[in-house]
Each structure stands twice: as structure tokens, then as C-alpha cells.
Amino acid sequence: MTQSPNQTNLEVGNKQKYLGNKGLIVFMALMNMFVPLSTDMYLPALPSMNSYFGSSSAVTNLTLSAFFFFYAIGILFWGPLSEKYGRKPILIVGSILYAASSIACALSINIYFLIAARILQGIGSGAITSVSMAVVKDSYSGKKRESILAICQSITGLAPMIAPIIGGLILSFSTWRGSFWTLSLISLVNLGFSLLFQETLKDEDRYTGTLFGSFGRLIIVSKNKSFIIPAFIFALSTLPFMGYIAVSSYIYVDYFGLSAQVYSYFFAANALLSIAGPFIYVKFLSNMDKKLFASIILAIATLSGVLVMTLGTLTPLLFWASFIFMSVAGTVMRPFSTNLLLDQQESDTGSASSVIGTLFTVFGSIGMSLASISWGNIVFGLGLLITVFSLLSLLSWNLFMKSKIPCVGVKNSSSN
Known part of the structure; x- marks a missing residue:
């Protein structure tokens, strides 16, 4: 290629005949909203679903954990395929699978049928979100990419804010099934975007080897220590937040005795403040020393865990105030961590996106x-998870910074 990577990436970002550059950003944000929409919209209904299906909270929560497990497998599967066949075909297939499985969820006759449908929904989501990250790398570079990531991630932050409120409103006139019918409609909108989307993977950048060989690129990417070590560290730091997603409704509804609708307001208030995180990073913190920045953010998350274990057990407002430090810290970190990981891998973007998504x-x-x-005590347990895993991430980051392993954008050397 005769052009520099920056020139090529910026040029591709402007070649969306039907969507345009702004439409592409909206589409990428929508793709990234699928996971929070898929989980948060029916969170207010989890306690009532226990009664409806006659199941325990542990079994009902399999609709969450099974979704995420097979979502991870889906990401690992679809990412390499997008390197060989292009981003658009994978998006179309993923959107159709997601729509069909969402309808199956809405029609579930028992908890096990619902879990099975959620597994298929997770696999479809994997196709959508793995491609979304690759499209960002295809289309933008440098500071521009970091800014686009912040915009998309902030828009994406609307999903956990509005999803539980919508879910709560749906419960006022329908049942938990209404949430899945809503997801079916959203997936059809995404399918429409996918059909209008123009391929961003250039022909010369496609993997031309065998189908089996395309999956082998995952191993190549994973051998890059500059990429895989920080990927593990950042994934570890997000572990307690997903724990919060799983038990937040039980904390507010069962532990503190609030209604499902009031719970949705607390959940949305947390998400509302978190939306500012990516913009705070780009506006005020992007030029800060990266080693120090990550250490401070992870230290704040650790402090949040201690506050949740102590003050957070007393009232719902104190729990919310204690957890918000963890939540905002995570969103402030997200544009930095995503851009850093993409910088460590010059090629095999789809495979790199798959590894990132799978680990997280x-x-x-x-x-x-x-x-x-x-x-x-469910609140104390969550606080303990936040404290332990945030502290582990903090220690691991500092050990990585002291190692001789290069890290583009943080250490003054090139990637392996």
C-alpha cells in the first residue's frame, strides 16, 4: 500500500455512501448497545421471573451468565470469520440470529427453554459486537479513533440507563416477555443498518488462507505479550461490574425492599453519571501520563469496593453513592484501554477484537x-469482589509497567 495507515483508515471512515460518517458512528454505538440492552432491560423482572417459572435465583441468573458465556464463544468464532469474509456478511447473519432468538425468548415456555434461547441470542450478539470494534479500527486511527471510541461508548452508556427504566415500564402493562419483544424490534433496526452498511475491510487486508487458518490467527494474536497481558488486566478489572449487573435487582428489591420501578431509577442514575466517563477522559485526562492514569483509576475502583462493604450495606442511597466510584472509574478507563489494546496489534484486527471481547x-x-x-450479605459480597479484583488489577498493571515487555502508547518502544 502506498498510503500511510492513518490516511487509509481516515479515508475508509468517510466512505459510507448510505450511512455517512455520522450514521456510521450511530451504527457502531447501536451495535455496542446490544449487550447492555440484552441484559439490563429485563433486570427489573428477574425477581418476578423466579415466581413465574418456579425457579431459584441461581437458575434464573443462568439466563444472564449463559448469555455472556456463549456471547464470549460467539465473539471468538465470528471475529476471525470477519477477517476472511468481511464485516458486512457477519453483521447480517448475527442480526438475523439475534432477532430469531429474541422471539424465541419471548415465547419461552419454561426457564430452560429461555436459557437455551438466550444462548443463541448471545452467539448472535457476539457477531454484532466483535465486528463493531473491528469497524472502528478499520475506519479510524490515532487520536481520532480515541475520540470516536469515547463518543460511541458514551452513547452506548445510554443503554444501561434507559434499559431498566423501559423494562420497569414494560412490567407495568406487560410481563417479562415484553422486554424480549422489544429486543426483537431493536434487532430488526440493526439489521436495516447492516444492509445499508458498506464494507470497511479492504480487499488487500482480508485473510486469504483457509477457514481453519483464519481461526489460527487467534493464536498468533494471543502470543503478542504486549497485547494479551494488558487485555487480561483490563478484563480482570471489569469482573466486579458484571457482578453488580447480576445482583443489582436483588440488592435494591430484595435486600433494601424497593419496588422494581424504583430500582430502575437507581440503576439509571448510576448509568447517567457513567456516560460522562469517556468524555472526562478525552477532555481532561487523555494527555495524562498513561502509567499514572491507569493506576489512579484502579485505585479509585478499589476504594469504591471498601465503601460498598461498609457504608453501602446501610441504605440504598449509600450503596449507590459507594458504587458510583467504581462505575465511573470503569467508563473513564474504557476509551484508553480499548485504544491501547488496538494499538498493540497492527493487523488481524478482527481476531484481536475477538480476543478482547472474549476475555472481557x-x-x-x-x-x-x-x-x-x-x-x-449480598452487598458485602459485591463490595468484597470489587475490592479484591480492582486491587489485583492495580498490582498487575504496575508489575506490567515495570516489566521489559513493550507497550505502544505507554512505554517508549514498539510492539512485538
Whole structure:
């Protein structure tokens, strides 16, 4: 290629005949909203679903953890395929699968049928979100990419804010099934965007080897220590947040005795403040020393865990105030961590996106499972998870910074 990577990426970003550059940003944001919409919209209904299906909270929560586990597998599967066949075909297939499985969820006759449908829904989501990250790398570079990530992630932050409110409103005139019918409609909108979307993967950048060989690129990407080590660290730091997603309705409804609708307001208030995180990073913190920045953010998350274990057990407002430090810290970190990981891998973007998504999702599923076990005091248990895993991430980051392993954008050397 005769052009520089920056020139090529910026040029591709402007070649959306039907969507345009702004439409592309909206589409990428919508793709990233699928996971929070898929989980948060029916969170207010979880306690009532226990009664409807006659199941325990542990079994009902499998609709969350199973979704995330197979979402991780889906990401790992679809990402390499998008390197070989392009982003658009994967998006179309994923959107159709998601729509069909959402309808199946709405028609579920028992909890096990619902869990099975959620597994298929997770696989469809994996196709959509794995491609979304690759499209960002295809279309933008440098500071522009970091800004686009912040915009998309802030828009995406609307999903956890509005989803539980919508879910709560749906419960006022319908049942939990209404949430899945709503997701079916959203998936059809995404399918429409997918059909209008123009391919961003250039022909010369496609993987031309065998189908089996395309999955082998995952191994190549994973051998890059500059990429895989920080990927593990950042994934570890998100574990307790997904634990919060799994048990938040039980904390507010069962532990504190609030209604499902009031719970949705607390959940939305947390998401509203979190939306500002990416913009705070780009506006005020993007030029800060990256080593120090990550250490401070992870230290704030650790402090949040201590506050949740102590003050957070007393009232719903104190729990919310204690957890918000963790929540905002995570969203402030997100544009930095995503851009940093993409910088470590010059090629195989789809495979790199798959590895990132899989790690974050697997650790998230572990967080959901750990938070859902019987702690005696559910708030204390969540606070302990936040403290332990945030502290582990902080220590791991500092050890990585002291190592001789290069890290583009943080250490003054090139990637392996």
C-alpha cells in the first residue's frame, strides 16, 4: 500500500455512501448497545421471573451468565470469520440470529427453554459486537479513533440507563416477555443498518488462507505479550461490574425492599453519571501520563469496593453513592484501554477484537457467578469482589509497567 495507515483508515471512515460518517458512528454505538440492552432491560423482572417459572435465583441468573458465556464463544468464532469474509456478511447473519432468538425468548415456555434461547441470542450478539470494534479500527486511527471510541461508548452508556427504566415500564402493562419483544424490534433496526452498511475491510487486508487458518490467527494474536497481558488486566478489572449487573435487582428489591420501578431509577442514575466517563477522559485526562492514569483509576475502583462493604450495606442511597466510584472509574478507563489494546496489534484486527471481547465476557461471566453465590450479605459480597479484583488489577498493571515487555502508547518502544 502506498498510503500511510492513518490516511487509509481516515479515508475508509468517510466512505459510507448510505450511512455517512455520522450514521456510521450511530451504527457502531447501536451495535455496542446490544449487550447492555440484552441484559439490563429485563433486570427489573428477574425477581418476578423466579415466581413465574418456579425457579431459584441461581437458575434464573443462568439466563444472564449463559448469555455472556456463549456471547464470549460467539465473539471468538465470528471475529476471525470477519477477517476472511468481511464485516458486512457477519453483521447480517448475527442480526438475523439475534432477532430469531429474541422471539424465541419471548415465547419461552419454561426457564430452560429461555436459557437455551438466550444462548443463541448471545452467539448472535457476539457477531454484532466483535465486528463493531473491528469497524472502528478499520475506519479510524490515532487520536481520532480515541475520540470516536469515547463518543460511541458514551452513547452506548445510554443503554444501561434507559434499559431498566423501559423494562420497569414494560412490567407495568406487560410481563417479562415484553422486554424480549422489544429486543426483537431493536434487532430488526440493526439489521436495516447492516444492509445499508458498506464494507470497511479492504480487499488487500482480508485473510486469504483457509477457514481453519483464519481461526489460527487467534493464536498468533494471543502470543503478542504486549497485547494479551494488558487485555487480561483490563478484563480482570471489569469482573466486579458484571457482578453488580447480576445482583443489582436483588440488592435494591430484595435486600433494601424497593419496588422494581424504583430500582430502575437507581440503576439509571448510576448509568447517567457513567456516560460522562469517556468524555472526562478525552477532555481532561487523555494527555495524562498513561502509567499514572491507569493506576489512579484502579485505585479509585478499589476504594469504591471498601465503601460498598461498609457504608453501602446501610441504605440504598449509600450503596449507590459507594458504587458510583467504581462505575465511573470503569467508563473513564474504557476509551484508553480499548485504544491501547488496538494499538498493540497492527493487523488481524478482527481476531484481536475477538480476543478482547472474549476475555472481557469470560471474566464478566465469572463475576456474575461469584456475585450470585450465597454471601450471607449480598452487598458485602459485591463490595468484597470489587475490592479484591480492582486491587489485583492495580498490582498487575504496575508489575506490567515495570516489566521489559513493550507497550505502544505507554512505554517508549514498539510492539512485538
